[in-house]
Amino acid sequence: MTVLRSIPVLIALLAGSALAQDWTQWRGHGAHGASAETGLPDTWSQTGENLLWSADVGVRSAPLIHKGRVYAISRTSHGEVPQERVVVLDLDTGKVIWEHRFNAFLTDIVAHRLGWSNLAIDPETGYIYAHGIQGLMFCFDQDGEIIWEHSLSEELGRISGYGGRTYSPVVEGDLVIISSLTSSWGPHGKGQHRFFGLDKLTGEIRWLQGVGGKPKNTSYSVPVITTFDQGRIMFTGLGDGSIAAMRPTTGELLWNVPLSEDAIMASVLYHDGKVYAVHGRTNVDSGVMGRLLCLEAGTGKELWRVEGLSDHFATPALHGGLLYAVTNTGTLICLDANTGTQYWTFDAGNEGKGSPVYADGKIYLGDVPGAWRILKVSKAGCQLLSEEKFTRPDGGPDEVYSSPAIADGKVVISTLSRMFCLSTKPADFRSAISTASPSMPKPGPTAHWQLEPAETWLAPNDSLQFRLVGFDAKGTPTGETPPKAKFAVKGISGGMSGTGLFRAGGNRIQAGLVTARIEETTLNSRVRIFPALPYEEDFESLKADLPPPGWITSKLKAIVTEHDGNKVLRKLAERPAPPFARLRCYMTPALEAGYSVQADIFGITKKKRFLPDMGLINSRYLLIMIGSSERTRRLRLVSWAPVPRIIQEVEFPWQGDAWYTAKLHVSIAEGVGTISAKVWKQGTDEPAAWSIQMKDDHPNPAGSPGLYAYAVGVTSKSKGTEVLFDNVIIDRP
Incomplete structure (x- = not known):
């Protein structure tokens, strides 16, 4: 027997009530x-x-x-x-x-x-x-x-x-x-x-x-x-x-x-x-x-x-x-x-x-x-x-x-x-x-079900109730009690009840699906799980030829590959169009400022004279190791590149085809942000002092940790300057 539950608020809000014509x-x-107002000005002046x-x-x-x-x-x-x-x-x-x-x-x-x-x-x-x-x-x-x-x-x-x-x-x-x-x-x-x-x-x-x-x-x-x-x-x-x-x-x-x-x-x-x-x-x-x-x-x-x-x-x-x-x-x-x-x-x-x-x-x-x-x-x-x-x-x-x-x-x-x-x-x-106000049509019989939420993200041990919502053939919510469904998870760890209550598990960044099967129909919801900091990723356990699960990027831009016997994240440089030349890869949703991002970075040269730009993202600030896209190799801190709302640069003659470690930290005290970064060549000690710093009196209060790269020298016939990332660490000191 089909039992009607309370019709969603959508119908109540579209019940045809009279509204002022704002x-x-x-x-x-x-x-x-167009407006129904009358008596409006024919002329006016400033x-x-x-x-x-x-x-x-x-x-x-x-x-x-x-x-x-x-x-x-x-x-x-x-x-x-x-x-x-x-x-x-x-x-x-x-x-x-x-x-x-x-x-x-x-x-x-x-x-x-x-x-x-x-x-x-x-x-x-x-x-x-x-x-x-x-x-x-x-x-x-x-x-x-x-x-x-x-x-x-x-x-x-x-x-x-x-x-x-x-x-x-x-x-x-x-x-x-x-x-x-x-x-x-x-x-x-x-x-x-x-x-x-x-x-x-x-x-x-x-x-x-x-x-x-x-x-x-x-x-x-x-x-x-x-x-x-x-x-x-x-x-x-x-x-x-x-x-x-x-x-x-x-x-x-x-x-x-x-x-x-x-x-x-x-x-x-x-x-x-x-x-x-x-x-x-x-x-x-x-x-x-x-x-x-x-x-x-x-x-x-x-x-x-x-x-x-x-x-x-x-x-x-x-x-x-x-x-x-x-x-x-x-x-x-x-x-x-x-x-x-x-x-x-x-x-x-x-x-x-x-x-x-x-x-x-x-x-x-x-x-x-x-x-x-x-x-x-x-x-x-x-x-x-x-x-x-x-x-x-x-x-x-x-x-x-x-x-x-x-x-x-x-x-x-x-x-x-x-x-x-x-x-x-x-x-x-x-x-x-x-x-x-517009009137919602009266619902007919349920023609299909929708799994909600359609996309979400949780922390380990968080719980979320997934639900089935019915709609008639014209898209009107019916309010009917859903039939029994078989809930499951794919690609993520955690516990799923028979009624759609999911409890996230694991201690890694994960991405996958919650599914609900009704007879021959399978409905999907996209789900990511983000553990608490600190978080480290060396890519060794990840599948090759794909981006890391849940990271915001395309497999046409960055994939996990082998390099010198280890797995790394490779920024590809095979497509000359600007959207593919640049990588802004976000690893988690926005975090409150105060954390650090660190990674090993390797810029692959082309013809010994072309070098990529590469770096890190923290709280919507960029650390960029400028390569051959400009005349001088240097470090740059910036938040909004087309119109640098705030920018700081220092000369830093880094070399291609060599591993460097980069760290970017953002802190806010008394309303002022301090953006600090350091870069050092592998095989040398981490410097005690920051390589570059800047102050921001109107700082970004939050933002996602991420990786940045820009490939140069890309043509339709040859690859440009790729970038490798390894040993990524996100931590809150």
Whole structure:
């Protein structure tokens, strides 16, 4: 007999209750880039006309509005050192209520692209979700307290490119969904665009799913979630240049349509059974640049296209059956949402990257070279109502990449250095507009089961209850009591009960699976076990030709091999592409600062003149033995290489084809970090003094221990400079 247990909180949260129409996601209610507000400004000025307030808060993405507050993720600084922050302002006055600042580290993203992603707000709890360029994923409460936190790069192998493109979280019922290109441990070492469904209250990974083919680039398309055909469905652009439909509750892929030779940057739109997607690169099926595509939501079947419409960055707005798209060169185009018929074009700027928002018969639109414009629009045409241009103190343009947020009679817009609140109404005006929250469809019979958590990590002797959750054919949780399952473990040690209670064992870093078998179906959960410090690894007991279990790296970058009769970890140098030339291998999740990392390191030369870079990672600081990638061999301490937030160097003429021992230690006392390193050649005594030290008055409080290498001299026909690691020690003095 099937017994119903209490339906998960997902259904309760999507029960169709009325909500004020706040701007809690970057494209507003329905993700159409449109607002029902009226009486909004036609004109304004920076000197006072229809200007409620301005603040020294620059935003690259989109601000959000919720319950009388403005929320943003932005670039800021600690003195002259760039940082990111989540900042909250009073909607009526622009005064800062709270902020949380955090460092950039271990990423190629440069300073002017900090604060790239959009925040997400859960209207039910008021929690705020943020994803920084360094991979930190936060959940804050309304007072700025951290509820939970992930480091996606160190824990899950998030891949970060130079361009700043960072994915934005979205809230769906009892989940917050985040995605990224990742290269993690085990089979997930293969790079792919992966989605993670996290419990919005705890951060637990409820589901994960790799989608699409080989990634072509990092991207930042934000998923759109709606109810369609009696089920919840999520539409999004992918890093492989395709458009996908997925179940947001389980990650199940429904369909996938190739579109672009580059990753999809703009977000998709959904309305009335149709999905709209744009891009501005070469189409996969033609040599034409750019396309606006309309797809059938249930199947991905093409309904119509506009070839050559090059809109790579800005997400169109949709209102009243009209689409408003902005091309790469700033042209605003109005089209029929049912047929794709073009009604008019208007020269609205020079470079379109911020997305337009429709409200009160107007389009609010930013222009990268430092301008905001208000345009009166209809099917008949477009008229410029207002134009404000912005300059920096040095006379250069104060650039605009942001999109507006609209609620309570106010329009909040931003440049890279300032935020402005426009309104024709009193500061304390509150709108009576409300909308129903989305309703979760009623569940049908259970069609499949999901093992949760989908990925986790524990310490020896920790216990965790794994659970089976049922979903119907449309991805709606059923709440049914699961059938009897046979639980087991693979590749890890520990005890497993018949009800799914696992107790971790062993004294080594391990990685494997917890499995649950229901009739002919086997469900898997990825599990790692990390013992307490000290930890030592000499690789002798590990399988050859694979990375160490649970370490964040791919077998295309680092594997255990033989060298002079011993096993070592070899950084490969066979692929010339930069993502494969560099190794950042994280051995455990983030640890509180105060530990040391030590390893023996051997740099293999090529043609006696090429040497690799090689070193260690501790608490998000790098010790690098600089080889021939630069002119002088030296030791370098750094945390954020593209824009050295803090850096120290000393000359150190180390030699190739010889073993060295390196040690990196980070300590924090009275708020100041001391980063210390020493390197000595094997066969000599460990020096009493540190080889190099630096102070950091805004230190990284935690981070993963890891290994670093960068190969040079790699060609398509010959290997470059490999690096060997041995006798790794992680200890807390």
